[in-house]
Amino acid sequence: MFVKVEPTGCCERKGLVQVRFCVYLEEGDYNYEKHYVQVYERPLTEKELVNPKLAELVPKVWQNNPFHNHFIYVEPETPDETIMDIGQAVLEESYIEWACDERPKPKNPKFEYPVMFDKAKVEAKVQHLKETVLERYIGSY
Numbered sequence: 001m002f003v004k005v006e007p008t009g010c011c012e013r014k015g016l017v018q019v020r021f022c023v024y025l026e027e028g029d030y031n032y033e034k035h036y037v038q039v040y041e042r043p044l045t046e047k048e049l050v051n052p053k054l055a056e057l058v059p060k061v062w063q064n065n066p067f068h069n070h071f072i073y074v075e076p077e078t079p080d081e082t083i084m085d086i087g088q089a090v091l092e093e094s095y096i097e098w099a100c101d102e103r104p105k106p107k108n109p110k111f112e113y114p115v116m117f118d119k120a121k122v123e124a125k126v127q128h129l130k131e132t133v134l135e136r137y138i139g140s141y
Contacts, residue, residue: 002026003023015116023067039063073111083134
């Protein structure tokens with residue numbers, strides 16, 4: 001299993017840094033096959049969309065989709081290591097629920113949005129998260 005920060009979900013939100021985690025399964029994890037799927041190599045054309053036989057001629061590739069996505073909110077000074085520690089906790093909690101055939105719904109700790117904040121610091125952290133690959137792999141349970 002692994003968790004990674006998804007850059008497209010990182011932004012400023014009411015003075016905090018929004019971080020999007022995607023959590024993935026690996027071969028051997030419970031119900032891995034539900035999210036390791038074949039998808040079309042490219043978007044289908046209008047003709048292919050209305051004609052399934054034509055669509056079947058389009059090559060497919062294997063893709064590992066996340067089994068859960070989760071958002072957290074942190075101060076811009078939060079170190080990447082701390083963000084990934086939170087991501088690992090989200091992964092572990094999500095997988096326990098997943099393995100019990102429940103929909104993952106990890107809870108965030110309570111927080112308050114700041115009244116005032118340094119917009120430049122928040123934007124710099126968001127940009128850093130969009131440019132940095134942050135992933136953490138852990139063993140299966």
